[in-house]
Amino acid sequence: MSTGVIPLIDRGSEVRGTDADIRNVWMWQLLFAAVVAIIVAVGYVLDPAVLRIAPLVIGVGGVFATTIAALVIPWRRLPEGSAVWLPYLDILWVGLLTFSTELRLSHLWVFPVTWLASQFPLSRLVAALAVVAVITLIEVLANEPSPASALRVIIAVLALAFVGIAIHATARQGRAFRTLLTRQSQRIRHSLDTVSTERRRISDMLDAIHIGLARVSSSGELLSTNAAYRSLYAIDESDPTQPAHSVEYDGLRGNALRAGERTFDRAMRGEEFEDERVWLYDSDGRWHALSITTRHQTPRPGEEDSTMIIAEDITELIAADKRRQALAAQVSHELRNPLTAILGHTDRLLESDRIDDRERKRLLIIEESTERMIQLVSTILSARPDATTRADRDPRAVSDLRAVVEASVESFAVTANDHRVRLTLEPGEPLMIWGDAFRLRQLADNLVGNALKYTRPGGSVDVSVRRDGSMVELVVADTGIGIAESDLPRIFEPYFRSETAVESGIPGTGLGLGIVRTIVEAHGGTIHIDSALGVGTTVTTRIPAEAT
Incomplete structure (x- = not known):
């Protein structure tokens, strides 16, 4: 155990701890000197002869001299624990106060003993009790040695020892509790610092995203916002209670929303809505198209209800859509002209009597392909980005998938013959399916076209259409170059081409299979690809025959 003074307060720094020790020394010594002064003053009033007792006068002088020394000694320059000799000196002065007097001043030993017991190790207390015992014994032997006096010494020492x-x-227990509280306080402070740091990180992360976020209480208090929301609504970060400077409108250059119709007021009432369009006119004179969504927040105990506002600025998306529509109109117009010319000349040739049946069949394929191309341009370039391809879920949109696939295979017959690839379609009965014939033809063309493109001369492409319970299965199997197993997970990614396709030198965009999967999923079906390098590829699509 340490032999130094144990401070009563935790050391925040060396100077602060030393100041606490010095104040402790002053407090104990001044308190003891004050009690001695009061006793001497009262004793003098009662009996002036008290001050003629030499041991008592020496003891009182010693107490005051010790007190002055305690006040003037530069304790900071002395080793820690140097003040321990002060209570020992006080014990000696009390011994003198009790010598040759009938006053029971031995009770004053309680002060230095208490000082030592509360501020110093137990060994210092034991030494002090020994000093008290020796002084008391000397006093008894000098004054009145008797069994009663000896018993009085024992009782005094035991009483002081007990106290x-x-x-x-x-x-000691108090110091232990103080140490425990200090450690717990440090842990709590550390936890609070950690929480504060995490909150700052979350706040920084939320401020980094471009979507506006705000939480509104049911009483109308704006509980929290991120930088994007404050920027959109021009909210003063230093005083978020002030009204937003941006104004919400029901449309571009439309009517300003009234109080109660604004998203903030609706969120305050707890309304939940999804992707509602609001136009915002900010303080800089710019218009913003916002997609607003609200979500109710489950309150914690003691919290009031709140609603989260999610505001996404879709101004650029709307502008991009307008640019796309303008481009679509321009491209559609530019593509339709040559396609219309091809279609017109094909019709003129079909009207001629100088062509045989074989040439007429080829011209019909050209005519059909041109018409599909015109329809594809009109549909794809003019359609909205979010337009559905599932035949508007109309159960009356029924097509014969076998007829669609037969037409596709027939259109690729010339290409297969030129590439010396055997292209076959497994015969069978008509297979009626709920679906968009135009999109299904696009599906078949992509699969058959891909199979022919990557099959070497002398190879084969086998196409089959069959019913499997409630599903209709279209399988296109080729003996082409195949796809590496490592490339299969990415085969549907836009613009991705397998390593074997790139090395073959065959041109392509990497969009075909992605389009196929989109069409299949739009019809509620699935697609699966099996492939091996140098062996070939089998693409299996399964589509529900009935509307779901």
Whole structure:
């Protein structure tokens, strides 16, 4: 156990701890000197002869001299624990106060004993009790040696020992509690710092996203916002209670929303809505198209209800859509002209009597392909980005998938013959399916076209259409170059081409299979690809025959 002074407060720094120790020394010594001064003053009033007792006068002088020394000694320059000799000196002065007088001033030993018990190790207390015992014994032997006097010494020492040990144990327990509280306080402070740091990180992360976020209480208090929301609505970060400077409108250059119709007021009432369009006119004179969504927040105990506002600025998306529509109109117009010319000349040739049946069949394929191309241009370039391809879920949109696939295979017959690839379609009965014939033809053309493109001369492409329970299965199997197993997980990604396709030198965009999967999924079906390098590829699509 340390032999130094144990400070009563936690050391925040060396100077602060030393100041606490010095104040402790002053407090104990001044308190003891004050009690001695009061006793001497009262004793003098009662009996002026008291001050003629030499040991008592020396003891009082010693107490005051010790007190002055305690006040003037530069304790900071002395080793820690140097003040321990002060209570020992006080014990000696009390011994002199009790010598040759009938006053029971031995009770004053309680002060230095308490001081030692509460502020110093137990060994210092034991030494002090020994000093008290020796002084008391000397006094008894000098004055009145008797069994009663000896018993009085024992009782005094035991009483002081009991008081000292009790105070020492209590002080030790108090220090233990103080240490525990200090550690717990440090842990709590660390936890609070960690929470504060995490909150700052979350706040920084939310401020980094471009979507506006705000939480509104049911009483109308703006509980929290991120930078995007504050920027959109021109909210003063230093005083978020002030009204937003941006104004919401029901449309571009339309009517300003009234109080109660604004998204903030609706969120305050707890309304939940999804992707509602609001136009915002900000303080800089710019228009913003916002897609607003609200979500109710489950309150914690003691919290009031709140609603989260999610505001996404879709101004650029709308502008991009307008640019796309303008481009679509321009491209559609530019593509339709040559396609219309091809279609017109094909019709003129079909009207001629100088062509045989074989040439007429080829011209019909050209005519059909041109018409599909015109329809594809009109549909794809003019359609909205979010337009559905599932035949508007109309159960009356029924097509014969076998007829669609037969037409596709027939259109690729010339290409297969030129590439010396055997292209076959497994015969069978008509297979009626709920679906968009135009999109299904696009599906078949992509699969058959891909199979022919990557099959070497002398190879084969086998196409089959069959019914499997409630599903209709279209399978296109080729003996082409195949796809590496490592490339299969990415085969549907836009613009991705397998390593074997790139190395073959065959041109392509990497969009075909992605389009196929989109069409299949739009019809509620699935697609699966099996492939091996140098062996070939089998693409299996399964589409529900009935509307779901």
